[in-house]
Each structure stands twice: as structure tokens, then as C-alpha cells.
Amino acid sequence: MTRIGLSLATGVATVLFSGVAFAVKVGEQAPSFAAKDSKGKEHKLSDYSGKYIVLEWHNQGCPFVQKHYDTGNMQKLQREWTSKGVIWLTVISSAPGKQGYVTGPQADAYVNEKKAAPSAVLLDPSGTMGRAYSAKTSPHMIVVDPKGVVIYNGAIDDRPTAEKGDVSGARNYVAAALTEAMAGKAVTTPTTVPYGCSVKY
Amino acid sequence: MQMISSVGLWWVAVLVAGLPGTWAAGSDAALRQVRAQHSSVELIVADEEPDRERGLWIGVRFRLDPGWHIYWKNPGDSGLPPSVNWQLPPGVRAAEFEWPAPERIPVDPLVNYGYSGEAVLPVRLTFSCEFPSGTMKIGASLRWLVCHETCIPDKASLQILLPLGEPDRRQLPEWRRQVMEARNKVPRPLPKSWKTGAVSRAEVFVISVRMDRPAPEKALFFPSDVGQVNDSAPQEVVAVGRDLKITLRKSDQLSSEPRALRGVLTFPTGESYAAEFPLRPDEGAR
Numbered sequence: 001m002t003r004i005g006l007s008l009a010t011g012v013a014t015v016l017f018s019g020v021a022f023a024v025k026v027g028e029q030a031p032s033f034a035a036k037d038s039k040g041k042e043h044k045l046s047d048y049s050g051k052y053i054v055l056e057w058h059n060q061g062c063p064f065v066q067k068h069y070d071t072g073n074m075q076k077l078q079r080e081w082t083s084k085g086v087i088w089l090t091v092i093s094s095a096p097g098k099q100g101y102v103t104g105p106q107a108d109a110y111v112n113e114k115k116a117a118p119s120a121v122l123l124d125p126s127g128t129m130g131r132a133y134s135a136k137t138s139p140h141m142i143v144v145d146p147k148g149v150v151i152y153n154g155a156i157d158d159r160p161t162a163e164k165g166d167v168s169g170a171r172n173y174v175a176a177a178l179t180e181a182m183a184g185k186a187v188t189t190p191t192t193v194p195y196g197c198s199v200k201y
Numbered sequence: 202m203q204m205i206s207s208v209g210l211w212w213v214a215v216l217v218a219g220l221p222g223t224w225a226a227g228s229d230a231a232l233r234q235v236r237a238q239h240s241s242v243e244l245i246v247a248d249e250e251p252d253r254e255r256g257l258w259i260g261v262r263f264r265l266d267p268g269w270h271i272y273w274k275n276p277g278d279s280g281l282p283p284s285v286n287w288q289l290p291p292g293v294r295a296a297e298f299e300w301p302a303p304e305r306i307p308v309d310p311l312v313n314y315g316y317s318g319e320a321v322l323p324v325r326l327t328f329s330c331e332f333p334s335g336t337m338k339i340g341a342s343l344r345w346l347v348c349h350e351t352c353i354p355d356k357a358s359l360q361i362l363l364p365l366g367e368p369d370r371r372q373l374p375e376w377r378r379q380v381m382e383a384r385n386k387v388p389r390p391l392p393k394s395w396k397t398g399a400v401s402r403a404e405v406f407v408i409s410v411r412m413d414r415p416a417p418e419k420a421l422f423f424p425s426d427v428g429q430v431n432d433s434a435p436q437e438v439v440a441v442g443r444d445l446k447i448t449l450r451k452s453d454q455l456s457s458e459p460r461a462l463r464g465v466l467t468f469p470t471g472e473s474y475a476a477e478f479p480l481r482p483d484e485g486a487r
Contacts, residue, residue, distance in 0.1 A: 024453055063354045099351045134453050136311055137279045154454060160281060162346070162354035191456040193428040197352040198279040198308045 024133050026153055026190040030144045031132040035091070037120040038107035043089065050146045052086045052181070054174060056118070056156075057093060057130065057199055059100025059138035060110055063162040064196035068139060069114050071167045074156075078117040081178055090118040093130030098200035100138065101125060127201040137196035141174045145181055152177035154192030161195075229366045235357040239266040240347045244339065244361040245321070247380035249373060256327040259361070260380040261285065261298070261343065263320045269349045270317045273303035275425055277432040278311035281346040281354075283322065288340030288360070292330035298322040301386035302465055302473035303423055308350075312433040314423050321383035337363040388465045388473040399462055399478035401451075406430065408462055408478040409446045416445035417468045424464040425475075428454035 024031065030053075034044045045053075056074070059065055068074040078088050092107065094100035102110065107121045124130055133142060143152035157170035177187045234243035240263055247258035261283070263271055272280040287295040299322065303314040326339070340360040347353050365373065391397065392413065399408040406429075408422060418440050424430040434450035449462075461480055467473040 026456075061351060063352060131310065161344075162281075191428075191454050193454050194279075195281065196279060197348070198311045198313070200350060201310055 024142065024150055024153055026150050026187075028150060030142070030148050030150050033129045033132060035122040035124050035129050037122050038104040038111075039120075040104065041120070043120055043122060045144075045148065048087045048144075049148060052081075052146060052178060053144040054081060054086055054088045054178075055133065055135075055142040055144070056088065056090045057135045057138045057140040058090045058121075059092065059094055059197060059200060060102070061099040062138045062197035065138050067162050067164050067167065068156060069116070071164050072115075073167045074139075075114060075116050077172070077175060081175075082117060082119055084178075084182070086178065088118045090116070090121045091124055091129060091135070092121065093124040093127045093135060094200040095127060096125055099197075100200055127199075130199050130201060135199050137194045138199060139196055140194040140199070143174060143177050143181075151181050151187050152190055154189075155194045155196075158192075160193075229362060229369055233359050233361045233369075235359060237355045237357065238347070238353050239269045239349065240264065240271070240345070240355065242343060242345070242357060242359065244341055244359045245376040245379060246361060246363065246365070246373070247323075247377045249364055249370070251326070251328050253328070256325050258323055258325055258380050258384070259339065260321040260323045260376070260383060261341065262379065263316065263322075263345070265317055265319070265347065266349075268317075269347050270304075270306050270313065270315045271320065271345055271347055273314040273316070273423065274298075274300045275314055275423070275427050277306075277313040277315070279308070280313050280315065280348060280352070283343060283345035285324075285344075286342040288338075288342070289326070290337055292328060293337070293339075294327050294329065296325045296327065298324055299384060299387045301383050302388050302467050305421060305423075307433075308348075310433055313348075314432070321379050323380050323383050323387070339363065386473070388467075388475040391466075391474045391476040395476075397476055397478045399480045401458055401480050401482070404451055406449045406451060406462060406478075406480070407446055408449065409444060410466070410476065410478075412443045412445060414443065416440035416443055417470070419469050420445055420447060421467045422447050422449060422464050423467065424449075424462060426459070426463060428452050428456070429459055429462060 030045060032045045034042055036042050082088050092100060092102060104123060111121060139156045141156050142150060145151045152173060154173060156174060157172045159166035159170040173189055173192055180187050234241060243262045245260045245262050251257040265271065272282045274282050276282055289295060303316060306313045306315050338360055342358045344356045347355060394413050396411045399406055420438050422436060429452055431450040431452045437448040439446045462478045465473055465475055
């Protein structure tokens, strides 16, 4: 009885769940993507084979994102890690009309105003890339290693608040993952729960 | 997005309260409540006199604009639960928020757990020594995140004075009703005669409960812990006789297999139960 019930339940679930969401699991290959940046240039995952990639889901109207940009925290991370050869891709998956949606020139104006330093800002108004990576929040951070394997998936740090005062003293998971991976060590905290506003698909 | 700080609004509220006749309830009302963006928050009390056994029940009441929501203790895919720091007289302690069973709030393609409309979070105050004499001031520094398609983090410092002033005392029966109603929505412990279990498969957890009556066709599971269950995946419910089974897709953020899934089961009848589902290895996989 029990066994029949269980297998029935899982059988239905398998059908239901396939295609609902792509899993982005640490230790597995990152999903391929192709997205245009704010200047119209296309970026693919395979373009950066051999390099570390940071994906940062962004929405300039989200208070949790503002926490990291108004304090200069995100820009500092971008400068530090791109100077070490990391490809930093800020991804905007807001749909047209939703909070955080920007055109290419608007994205560039924001980068200028905030003195941000990503390698590129990818525009994903259809949400294709966001859904492929199951991006949930802004900010949601994913780190991919030179072999294309996901080595970090989760929050930017361990202070899930919109309080600017919480930036200093926070443990930054992205910096920790990159530091450890570049030193040939296993990432101590490879997975956390991302916090912030929901991505505005 | 235009952000008005609630601290600013708070001072507006205090100033307005100073004008005669603006607040029917007088200045006490201005201290205990705040109208913020898309939400109003108010401290209410269920009892005026502390009881040695029961303590004193109070509540934080949120009134949310249509379409806006706040979060349960596990907010789901995004969001943050409300939090509080209490300022209490010596010898008075506040327990944690009691969390009424939440709603599943879809924010396509994500799912949050939270409350819309009106929500009261009950809190029990206990007294370790003599009841304070004279006026007792209960202060709360609250932070909450209110979201629709956009999110607004807000904060306010509220306080309520006991004994209540005359205008507030008239509201006591209604407040008591609201706190009681919220406490009734807090999940009960699962009846001891019901047996729970769970198995872990590659992509899913299957939780099960054998009830003392026919299992309902519909049920929802709300995980207490973040990062275990994929919040936005549909939950597959199978009822066979007294057995209820719910298949839950695992979270991408699941870093290690838990020993048990903890959470709340809700039924269409409005019943809700807090339960733990100990995990055993999948027998079929051996």
C-alpha cells in the first residue's frame, strides 16, 4: 500500500516537474546562455571558457541592490575581481514595464553614475537567461569556474537585509568562493539562500 | 522608485497627532501605530492586566494595501520576515512572534509565503517578578518588508502604554478578538496518533502522514527552513485512505541532506499543523 502510494506520487511528480525549472547546482555544468549587453554585443557562456565568471542579478529599483551600490560595495567587488581576470556580468532580467527594466543607454548611464565596473551589463528582458539559471532575487550571485562548473550559487553575503549599515562586517560569499577557488581550495560555502527582491520577470 | 522613509512619515504622524481633533484616539494612538507606504502597523493588546500564568498577549497588526504582502518566518523564494526589538520594563520578557499559517503567494515564476490583507503576529509577554506598578511602557522597534511587484523595506518605533487610556480601552474587545483569531491560525502540533515520514529521492522529497481519518484531497506544505524545498514548484498531493503524501521538488540551494523536514501542513478546512517529517533513505534505491 505504502509503496504503491509512494511510487505513484513520484511518477506524477517527475512528469510535472520536468521542464518547470532548470537546476543550477553547484558542481554541475552552468547552463549555456546567449544575451546582448547594453551596447548590443552578444555574450555567450562559451566565450569565457578558461575564466571565472560572476553573474550578478540586478534591479536598480530594488532596495537590496541599492544597499550594495549606494555603499559602493558592489562596485568595489567588481573592480577587485575583474582586476584579477574575473568576468563580471551584471544581468538584468526585469521584463519591460517592470521595476528595474532598462534600455542599453539607461544601463550605461547607471554604470556611469554609480561608477560601477562590471565586464558587461547583460539585458535579459525576456527572462530567458534568468529562468535558465533559476535567478530568484536581486541580487542573486552565481560563480562559474574556468571549466564552466558552478562553484557558488546564492546570496551576496550573510546579512539578508536592506540596511546599508549591514554591509561592513558581513561575510561576502562571492569573494570567499573566488578566493578559495583561485587558491585551489574547495569552496567552504558553495550554496546559500539568495535574498532580496524577487526578479521581476 | 520613489522611496519615502518611514522615519519621515513617523514624524509626520507625531506632528499631526499634536493637532487637536485629528486623531480621535488621542496621542496614545499616534505612538502605537504608523501609516507607512502600502502598510499600516499597530501595536494592540489582548489583555490589559497581566496574568501570572498566561502572561499578557499583545499583537503587531499589519494592514496591507490590496496586492501588497509581508512575509512568513520562511519567506519562500525571496523577501524577509518582519523582525522586532522590544523595549520592555525590567522583569518583562517577550517571546518570539507566533506565526499564523501563511498563504502561498505566487510572484510568477517565484512563490513567497506570507500574508496579505490584515495580519496579526501575536506575542506573549511574561513577567519574571512583580508586575510593574504604575504605567508600563511596551516599546517595539519593528522592521518589515512589504512587497507587491516592488519591495519597500520599512521600519518604525511604536509603543503602547498600560493601563490603556480611555479612548483605547474601548478598542480592547476588538483587539482581543483579533489577537485570539490570529492565535487560532497558528499551526497546532500534529496529533500524536498521526505518523509522519519522508523519503529523499534524487530530485524530490516525498513527505507522508498517516492520519486518524480520511486524508484530504488537497493540502499544502510550508517548509519552516529556507533552502530545502523548491518553493515555486507545484506540490503533488496524493490521498489514499488515511495516507497523505506530498511530493516536493528539492531546492537548488539544498547544500546537504537534512535529517528531517520541518514545516506546516494546511488543509482546505483551514486546519494547520506544525509537523516534523524524519527522512529515511529511499527503500527503492537500495
